[in-house]
Amino acid sequence: MKWGDLVVFIQGIELCKRFQFEFVEPIIANHFPNLSYTSALIGPGSEVLGYDTEMSTDHDWGPRVILLLQGNDMYLIKDILQILHINRPQQFYGYPVDLNQTVITSLAQFLVSKLAIDIDKGIELLDWLTFPSQILAEIIGGEVFRDDTGHLTAIRKQLQFYPHDIWLYTMASIWNRIGQEEHLVLRAGYVGDELGSSIIGSRIVRDIMNLCFLMERKYAPYPKWFGTAFKKLDCANELLPVLIKVQSSGTWREREDALCRAYELLAQMHNRLGITEVMTEQVSPFFDRPYKVIQGGAFANAIVRQIIDPIIRKLSQIRLIGGIDQISDNTDFKSINQWSSVEQSEGRNIARALYNKILE
Known part of the structure; x- marks a missing residue:
């Protein structure tokens, strides 16, 4: 049919x-x-x-x-x-x-x-x-x-949503990812690499979207429905046009302006959660360079300080790598839980074994 x-x-x-x-x-x-x-x-x-x-x-x-x-x-x-x-x-x-x-x-x-x-x-x-x-x-x-x-x-x-400390850990991990790459989209553009700048910008857009799902306590679906589901979030009316602007920007300076607006909206969302001290909602220079960033690492550190469970707190202090969705974009790897018992021999699966290794 x-x-x-x-x-x-x-x-x-x-x-x-x-x-x-x-x-x-x-x-x-x-x-x-x-x-x-x-x-x-x-x-x-x-x-x-x-x-x-x-x-x-x-x-x-x-x-x-x-x-x-x-x-x-x-x-x-x-x-x-x-x-x-x-x-x-x-x-x-x-x-x-x-x-x-x-x-x-x-x-x-x-x-x-x-x-x-x-x-x-x-x-x-x-x-x-x-x-x-x-x-x-x-x-x-x-x-x-x-x-x-x-x-x-x-x-x-x-299973309705993550336990509180896992929620904090995954959000901190994404803020940390943003902090690691927010200046790179600008650095690449500054040296004339608009394609590279655009690619990094797209990575940050995806991180922002994933963070929004977490902030609104929703599970993000896989890529086919990622944007469709994002449109249903409360933040989408205001944030979606800004993220589309990031994606469609032809120059790194236009991309920077759109990202800065997205960062500020994201910071406002963070403060409304009330899970840390009030964080700045304004972008600031990246050291002495002519780039504006939100300092994602500062948000990550503030969230980590709120984690209570000793194991998750220790993990966050060693490696903010996030969950399996942040570790890999590979569909087969994310389906690891359906592999044979051989691959699941340590910590029920390879991903769990990775966390156990970090905590050793």
């Missing part, structure tokens, strides 16, 4: 909700009347975050749910799949039904596949730094249609 064939488009989350209540739930109630289970639309897929369009229907999209069984009911997976296959319609609201997209597992196995943790053993603070924000957004996004045990609802509440 081509994405343009349907006249009426149904958002994926609504389609899957209907699929649960009109097809899956009656079938399970009839054949497994005493089964306690959870049904949801979570995990990968643009429809989970609400960004799907007609074009999304051309692959990995359609009526589906994730069914989570209790551990002692896992033996029923094949039977449930068989019953669903026997009774499935060819189409549901005009969309083909592919039950290969319906996953049946346990909550524990689902979380291991996504976060590489045994949830029964709890989540340590360092673990949070190994969770890609996209994966966290996929777990708390979407919708839970049925949750007989309440376990998924409880986990989603627990």
